[in-house]
Amino acid sequence: MTLLLSLVLGALVGLVVVAFILLTGRLAARLYPPGGPGWKRLLMPVLGATGSGYLLWRYFPGARGSGIPQTKAAIFIEDGRIGLRTVVGKFFCCSTSLASGIALGREGPSVHIGAGIASVVARNLGLGPKMVRAIVPAGCAAALAAAFNTPIAAVLFSLEEILGDLHAAVLGSVVISAATSWMVLHLILGDDPLFHVAGYRLVHPAEALVYAVLGLAGGVVSAVFVKTLLWLRLLFRKLPKWSVWLQPAVGGLTVGLLGYFVPEVLGVGYGEVERVLNGEIVLQTVVALGLLKLVATTVCYSSGNAGGVFGPSLFIGAMTGAAVGGVAHGLFPAWTAGAGAYALVGMGAAFAGIIRSPMTSVIMIFEITRDYTIIVPLMIANLISYFISRQLQEQPIYEALAAQDGVHLPVRAAGESREVGDVMRPVPEELLAGAAAGGALRWLRETGVDAVPVLRGAGLVGLLREGELAVVAGEDRRLEELLPAAGGVGQGIPHLHPDHSLSAALERFGTARCKVLAVVSRSHSGEVLGVVLLGDALRAYGLEVEA
Amino acid sequence: MTAQGGRSFVGAFGLVLCVMAGLFVFDVFLAKVEREETGSRAAQLAGAGARLLAAGDGPGAVKKLEEAVAEERTNREYRRRLAEAQLAAGRAGDAAGELESLLQGDSMDGMANLLLGRVLVRQGRLEEGISYFHRAVYGRWGKDAAAKRLAARFELIELLAGTGMKADLLAELLAVQDQVSSVEERLRLGGLFLAADAPGRALELYRGILRDDPENLEAREGWGKAEFARGNYRVAARELRAVVEQGRTGPGVAQMLATLDALFAEDPTVRGLGPEEKLRRSRAVLEQTAKAVGGCAAEGALLQDAAQRVSGRVPAGRQLAAAEGDLDLAERLWQTAKRDCHPVPGVDAPLGIILGRLAQ
Numbered sequence: 001m002t003l004l005l006s007l008v009l010g011a012l013v014g015l016v017v018v019a020f021i022l023l024t025g026r027l028a029a030r031l032y033p034p035g036g037p038g039w040k041r042l043l044m045p046v047l048g049a050t051g052s053g054y055l056l057w058r059y060f061p062g063a064r065g066s067g068i069p070q071t072k073a074a075i076f077i078e079d080g081r082i083g084l085r086t087v088v089g090k091f092f093c094c095s096t097s098l099a100s101g102i103a104l105g106r107e108g109p110s111v112h113i114g115a116g117i118a119s120v121v122a123r124n125l126g127l128g129p130k131m132v133r134a135i136v137p138a139g140c141a142a143a144l145a146a147a148f149n150t151p152i153a154a155v156l157f158s159l160e161e162i163l164g165d166l167h168a169a170v171l172g173s174v175v176i177s178a179a180t181s182w183m184v185l186h187l188i189l190g191d192d193p194l195f196h197v198a199g200y201r202l203v204h205p206a207e208a209l210v211y212a213v214l215g216l217a218g219g220v221v222s223a224v225f226v227k228t229l230l231w232l233r234l235l236f237r238k239l240p241k242w243s244v245w246l247q248p249a250v251g252g253l254t255v256g257l258l259g260y261f262v263p264e265v266l267g268v269g270y271g272e273v274e275r276v277l278n279g280e281i282v283l284q285t286v287v288a289l290g291l292l293k294l295v296a297t298t299v300c301y302s303s304g305n306a307g308g309v310f311g312p313s314l315f316i317g318a319m320t321g322a323a324v325g326g327v328a329h330g331l332f333p334a335w336t337a338g339a340g341a342y343a344l345v346g347m348g349a350a351f352a353g354i355i356r357s358p359m360t361s362v363i364m365i366f367e368i369t370r371d372y373t374i375i376v377p378l379m380i381a382n383l384i385s386y387f388i389s390r391q392l393q394e395q396p397i398y399e400a401l402a403a404q405d406g407v408h409l410p411v412r413a414a415g416e417s418r419e420v421g422d423v424m425r426p427v428p429e430e431l432l433a434g435a436a437a438g439g440a441l442r443w444l445r446e447t448g449v450d451a452v453p454v455l456r457g458a459g460l461v462g463l464l465r466e467g468e469l470a471v472v473a474g475e476d477r478r479l480e481e482l483l484p485a486a487g488g489v490g491q492g493i494p495h496l497h498p499d500h501s502l503s504a505a506l507e508r509f510g511t512a513r514c515k516v517l518a519v520v521s522r523s524h525s526g527e528v529l530g531v532v533l534l535g536d537a538l539r540a541y542g543l544e545v546e547a
Numbered sequence: 548m549t550a551q552g553g554r555s556f557v558g559a560f561g562l563v564l565c566v567m568a569g570l571f572v573f574d575v576f577l578a579k580v581e582r583e584e585t586g587s588r589a590a591q592l593a594g595a596g597a598r599l600l601a602a603g604d605g606p607g608a609v610k611k612l613e614e615a616v617a618e619e620r621t622n623r624e625y626r627r628r629l630a631e632a633q634l635a636a637g638r639a640g641d642a643a644g645e646l647e648s649l650l651q652g653d654s655m656d657g658m659a660n661l662l663l664g665r666v667l668v669r670q671g672r673l674e675e676g677i678s679y680f681h682r683a684v685y686g687r688w689g690k691d692a693a694a695k696r697l698a699a700r701f702e703l704i705e706l707l708a709g710t711g712m713k714a715d716l717l718a719e720l721l722a723v724q725d726q727v728s729s730v731e732e733r734l735r736l737g738g739l740f741l742a743a744d745a746p747g748r749a750l751e752l753y754r755g756i757l758r759d760d761p762e763n764l765e766a767r768e769g770w771g772k773a774e775f776a777r778g779n780y781r782v783a784a785r786e787l788r789a790v791v792e793q794g795r796t797g798p799g800v801a802q803m804l805a806t807l808d809a810l811f812a813e814d815p816t817v818r819g820l821g822p823e824e825k826l827r828r829s830r831a832v833l834e835q836t837a838k839a840v841g842g843c844a845a846e847g848a849l850l851q852d853a854a855q856r857v858s859g860r861v862p863a864g865r866q867l868a869a870a871e872g873d874l875d876l877a878e879r880l881w882q883t884a885k886r887d888c889h890p891v892p893g894v895d896a897p898l899g900i901i902l903g904r905l906a907q
Contacts, residue, residue, distance in 0.1 A: 012570070
């Protein structure tokens, strides 16, 4: 049932997103045609932003912005509920604003539309909240697969960014819907990658250093972009409430003024990205375009226009990469590739730094360009950019945007960095099988636990509860005498491994119904490395427990 | 699921399918509009690029064609034209990159192979260029494929003729000789056979043309040149003079006739010469040969011998024997010079022919 629904949703979302892309493209070609008069470039973004701003304020308040924080909020907070009104509003408001030249991307809105369609269809088919929540990521993946022509990255993005879990149970439906949507895209628009790029490769091993520098630059630029956007958004939020419908016009006016003099700033700018990827734009222009786009996008987004930051982040990354590459190639022409190769890697670095999905960004760049040869430099730059950006701006952009709206999205993998090994104690002598039961009971009471794991040599042979020890408290008995029979790890004695996360450990404490567990080696099953106390695990989370 | 729930499920599912059908029609319509609009704009840009290229504005043509290609990436014709424009603008490296990218998509693209061949030849990479010419000859050409293949082969042939690769040239000519039918093509082929040092095949072609059209002066001129190359100097002179008398002055004919006149006047090997005349001509040949190889130190003794013979008097009864001796010495001088001297001394055409005959 879920898989069939994923198939249908993939096709439906694919058709809607293709319509969205084509409609936006055709409208843009009419509103500000290439080589058209300058007044159109100035006026159209203002009109488009004002018109869509009014519609968003009056009829479609849920369709404002990128759509990805809203999608995450819908999944984690509202049982996957996204209204049809939001979907319709997102489709038409985004088409209008993007077609008028607003410097935002179509991918985020596509994800919101896809998620919304999945939610509307699933609810109208009578599915329960749990099923609706499970099917919404499939809509996201289908939308991104069609919007970016990147089915694998779409799957990864849905899992890594939307759900925050690469091992999510919805993997099957996400894959099916992304694949179906991608096939619909190819059926209608043909097999054409988003960007056509000449084959690039690492010219010299030392060039990896330049890519590392690019990763550094990408991280800094990403942090500047995110901080500027968040700061501007806060400023706009402080303006009077009545001006909300008019605020997008500020974005329209900014991009219109910039576009009057520099037409390349208008729209998402994939044409310029392709040109820079092929080394067709000179260094000074590349730097200017990158800066202007950063200004245009941050103002457009923060003023409340409908559109995403996916596309602009690729644009800014490509320009950053081309700037770094242009300088490097000028200094070391024999050791470095042309600026186009760096623009390609820069796209991934900025995406990893801004969106904070490093895996998705590597696969996405590979899929967008269908160029495998640059993958190693891409990984180097991506990871450096990711870490630098995280150092400079701790909160990822979508979580920060949602937080500004008063929504606190779940933080990806919170607490999972703490492992059992971090709080493990060495095995005390009192727990050895030959030790006196009285000594084990004393240890149990001192530590405040309710059982003791019993070891013979380094092997775990049993678990004795406090009651079993208390019965023989006055007698001179050894622990092994109290064990029912020779036991071992394989015979169901609850235990942990050192790489278990603390959250998994807490779950195990609950199921075992005891406050202490032995920590057993994975490679030498039966070898006990230490013990973990429930109190120690809780203290790692900042909780003090009474003994 | 209740009956009512089931009905609403089916209804909702049916509605979804109807929406999908409607969306599919809408998408296909929009995609068609997009293709037509981008195609039309790309065609305009490509047309402007072609006009600029024809007017000699290579950089302007490149700009327009780049825009055309950006509009319609899948159009291989625009990309080929862009490469042509890049080559014309002196951007051979960019042209090569564009063509290599095209050939990655279809390695059998005849026109792309031909253009890349031209680019590589322009870059001085002759052997690689020739290999792309071959791929063009055997590549895919679409409409009028046979004529285009033939044109590509003729371009290769002209290239080989221009670079003096005679063995390769002859191989190409032999492959193409059965494919030509028009008189113009056969005449062109005859000239190329002459360039490939295959006058016998050239002669066959010219004779064939003259059988059909005895008044064809170009063929007659070619016949004369072929006979000259074969060493039939009398016939060559006869045909070339006939051509000149009828008002045709083809390239090199006048020089060839002058050579022939000089040869007939100086050749000591011609039969029927009197002893005195034979000796005079032999002395002249020896003197000219000694002069030609004079800068080469290896022939010191022979040169001394030649100088003595040239200045010496010969009694009337021994003129024929002296003439033979002069010619023998001239030939030895020449052979020694060819073996030991670097570079080999040059001689003018009549003397070269005479020395060649002596060596036979």
